[in-house]
Amino acid sequence: MKAKVYVTLKPSVLDPQGKAIQHSVEQLGFGGIEDIRQGKYFEIALDESVSDGDARAAAERMAREVLSNPVIEDFRVEVER
Amino acid sequence: MKFGVIIFPGSNCDHDAYHVISKHVGQPVSFVWHKETDLSAYDAVILPGGFSYGDYLRAGALARFSPVMRSVKEFAARGGLVLGICNGFQILCEAGLLPGALMRNRDLHFRCEHVRVRVESVDTPFTNELSRGDLLSLPIAHAEGNYTCDDATLAEMQREDRIIFRYCDAAGDVTDESNPNGSRDSVAGVCNRARNVMGFAAISPRKCLSVAARASERSRPPLPNS
Numbered sequence: 001m002k003a004k005v006y007v008t009l010k011p012s013v014l015d016p017q018g019k020a021i022q023h024s025v026e027q028l029g030f031g032g033i034e035d036i037r038q039g040k041y042f043e044i045a046l047d048e049s050v051s052d053g054d055a056r057a058a059a060e061r062m063a064r065e066v067l068s069n070p071v072i073e074d075f076r077v078e079v080e081r
Numbered sequence: 082m083k084f085g086v087i088i089f090p091g092s093n094c095d096h097d098a099y100h101v102i103s104k105h106v107g108q109p110v111s112f113v114w115h116k117e118t119d120l121s122a123y124d125a126v127i128l129p130g131g132f133s134y135g136d137y138l139r140a141g142a143l144a145r146f147s148p149v150m151r152s153v154k155e156f157a158a159r160g161g162l163v164l165g166i167c168n169g170f171q172i173l174c175e176a177g178l179l180p181g182a183l184m185r186n187r188d189l190h191f192r193c194e195h196v197r198v199r200v201e202s203v204d205t206p207f208t209n210e211l212s213r214g215d216l217l218s219l220p221i222a223h224a225e226g227n228y229t230c231d232d233a234t235l236a237e238m239q240r241e242d243r244i245i246f247r248y249c250d251a252a253g254d255v256t257d258e259s260n261p262n263g264s265r266d267s268v269a270g271v272c273n274r275a276r277n278v279m280g281f282a283a284i285s286p287r288k289c290l291s292v293a294a295r296a297s298e299r300s301r302p303p304l305p306n307s
Binding site for chain 2: 012013014016017020066067069071072
């Protein structure tokens with residue numbers, strides 16, 4: 001099974017990388033883009049015997065303590081069998 | 082006064098710090114490999130600049146889990162002096178020994194240049210031989226030097242005189258143009274509430290460490306194990 005963790009900058013934090021990406025995308029000819037925010041994505045492969053609840057709890061702890069910095073980032077966890 | 086310079090995999094200013102302490106400050110100094118856990122021989126530890134763990138995940142994020150960091154936390158709690166320079170500042174923030182975080186520079190560039198910083202507080206063992214308002218010209222070399230923290234933390238640090246250095250221009254004025262990386266409130270260095278842990282975004286062991294050593298001779302907080 002897989003736990004997926006999405007780490008994104010808090011809305012209050014400026015994202016210069018996102019701005020640079022937006023600029024490049026616009027150079028490609030895309031219009032109507034209001035904003036691009038970038039982040040990080042982690043796929044954590046877990047033993048099939050782990051319950052969904054335990055997998056979610058483990059991934060949330062990993063996300064909180066390692067994968068994200070709570071000063072500047074938020075995270076979201078999905079569990080998939 | 083005995084100094085320890087911690088070496089993480091990827092530290093690259095460790096020898097600079099060692100050299101400055103031994104040759105210019107004239108104090109005993111040893112390297113401390115990141116897997117060591119006994120800091121009882123030291124009065125001050127330095128987390129040097131570099132790219133610990135390749136800056137993987139976030140700058141300083143993985144060094145926080147090195148065995149020595151648990152000891153650094155205990156050392157700091159006992160009043161030992163802890164100085165984080167550049168990557169060391171990032172590690173101290175990630176480890177929760179200092180508030181805030183260091184993000185990508187606002188212009189996304191790796192900035193390697195001399196900047197001016199203004200001394201904002203001399204009420205630390207690292208800066209008490211300086212005068213408030215002194216201007217220092219120091220090198221920076223970082224891509225993640227953009228200091229940020231929330232409003233409450235910034236207000237608290239301002240109230241408690243814990244912003245130690247700010248980026249400024251040649252006249253000593255703190256302006257947006259003289260802020261090389263977008264740091265909030267032009268912050269270049271901060272200390273903890275107990276004032277024995279300081280992080281500094283510039284990487285000049287030669288200047289800032291000799292200041293630290295001389296200063297700490299004068300006003301030493303309680304030593305570890307004492």
